[in-house]
Amino acid sequence: MNTADLGLPVAVPSTALFTDQYELTMLQAALRSGTADRRSVFEVFTRRLPEGRRYGVVGGTGRVLDAVENFRFDETILGFLRERGILDGPTLEWLADYRFRGDIWGYPEGEVYFPGSPVMRIEGTFAEAVVLETVILSILNHDSAVAAAASRMSVAAGDRPLMEMGARRTHELAAVAASRAAYVGGFHTTSDLAAGFRYGIPTVGTSAHAFTLLHDTERDAFTAQVDTLGSGTTLLVDTFDVTEAVRAAVEVAGPELGAVRIDSGDLLLIAHRVRQQLDELGATKTRIVVTSDLDEYAIASLAAAPVDAYGVGTQLVTGSGHPTCSMVYKLVARADSEEPGAPLRPVAKKSMGAKTSLGGRKWAARRPDADGVAEAEVIGTGPVPADLADRQLLVPLVSAGKVVAREPLDAARDRHIAARAALPLSATQLSRGEPVLPTEYV
Structure with missing residues (x-):
């Protein structure tokens, strides 16, 4: 589209x-x-x-x-x-x-x-x-490299959704092309609004660490986001202490909290701990989203983790080590x-x-x-x-x-x-x- x-x-x-x-x-x-x-x-x-x-x-x-x-x-x-x-x-x-x-x-x-x-x-x-030589090669070499990386990541992710989040890691026009190629290769959504506008790709995005740091407390930040976007939003929980953040997130949004996002640390270990904590707090349907410089190998290593979706940026838009074909x-x-x-x-x-x-x-x-x-x-x-x-x-x-x-x-x-x-x-x-x-x- x-x-x-x-x-x-x-x-x-x-x-x-x-x-x-x-x-x-x-x-x-x-x-x-x-x-x-x-x-x-x-x-x-x-x-x-x-x-x-x-x-x-x-x-x-x-x-x-x-x-x-x-x-x-x-x-x-x-x-x-x-x-x-x-x-x-x-x-x-x-x-x-x-x-x-x-x-x-x-x-x-x-x-x-x-x-x-x-x-x-x-x-x-x-x-x-x-x-026509240069323009054709420029497009095919770039887009095919991203599509191939996306395909490998899609294989590694299995049935779990993939979000493209690489706009800030490449040229602004290349970012739009990369979003399109990633969608062809198996990604489901993009954070890049230009790609959503140009190609009709579903877009996603909620907040960054800066939003949490803007507020006097993490709870205040969560409250502001939930009041604006609803309890089905995704709250970023690794700005300070993950355990305290998850507790505050569920208290603010209730057990209907849509998802929590983890962007740093030992993702395998933290994902298991967060899943256990969410279940104990009654948020059994709250999803876990992980980001943090993922590639196909990191995604594959999380296959046994209780992760529900992945956000990928740098490695995707640079062809996961092979930026040209x-x-x-x-x-x-x-x-x-x-x-x-x-x-x-x-x-x-x-x-x-x-x-x-x-x-x-x-x-x-x-x-x-x-x-x-x-x-x-x-x-x-x-x-x-x-x-x-x-x-x-x-x-x-x-x-x-x-x-x-x-x-x-x-x-x-x-x-x-x-x-x-x-x-x-x-x-x-x-x-x-x-x-x-x-x-x-x-």
Whole structure:
């Protein structure tokens, strides 16, 4: 869901300068050489997953569609490029009419991916496709990293809700994107109101330690919060003494107190003690929420604790140690001339080391075993085998320049849950390991 779904106005700035200068200088040189209109195919993929990860998660597809749609060079942007002397007159004139009129295919948002998976394929003239490289990579690398971290945390949390609380730990615009990606990966709510406004994600939040310290006593702070938000609110109980705070919280709110939040200390030990105390005070339905620099490993360590929900910030919005997916945007096929019917031929970088890539316009499918569990990511450039024809992963996203794959955010979230469930059970192990599926090229 986004604000368009909610009927709310949103200013949509141009994304044309979310790019590296060499995209535009390549464009200028190609216009001069007469190769700019050659039909070309670019693909986005990663050569490897972050160390120890078993699968990746496609995040940000919906934001890519917005970025492509709003990639426009208005007079202000053209003036900037002109004043800096970055481009010549003919190139600026070409950009003034720029609209992406090609096709984009990709793994749908929320789908899992593996090394070599062509998570997005951009087809059009060289000129119209090359300028999109940086903005597409910027979105997919960031959002997929957060979505993958969120997925691992979701696995660790099981049925317990997850709250995204990382806005203060990253750039203000990245925080909104991170909230969206976390929701795709399995989180339930966000503290970021901009994300709630933009994407319709449920929002949460009550008070911080500063609110308690503002008042003369902790009880006064609890009373003020309950009077304002009701007894179903969440009271923060670790500003001073947790035991005294829990007692005061129940006395102020009654046994209908919604939840208490613990933000420091030995969370496992404190959670057990607080649960026992709440039960003894008759607040048997009061939930326990824990925060405090959690990651998937800390969440997993609390599986046996009487914890009802988790709030996660820093580790989530920074990809839990892997803030990028190292995705690349490579030309894999191009025509030999500008003739509309000129055939495509594979092209690829051939260099020393690990940066060699495979040329050719690719399809991808996920082969299941006899029990319906995925056993391989199959990628090819020729005809699709008959047994994989209905298991292809790429879907049309943009057709002849028109977005054709807009969907509610919940659809991407549900898709991820289903895709993850179809992987081998070892995919959900938090221990380091190789990708859970091999990549096979045919």
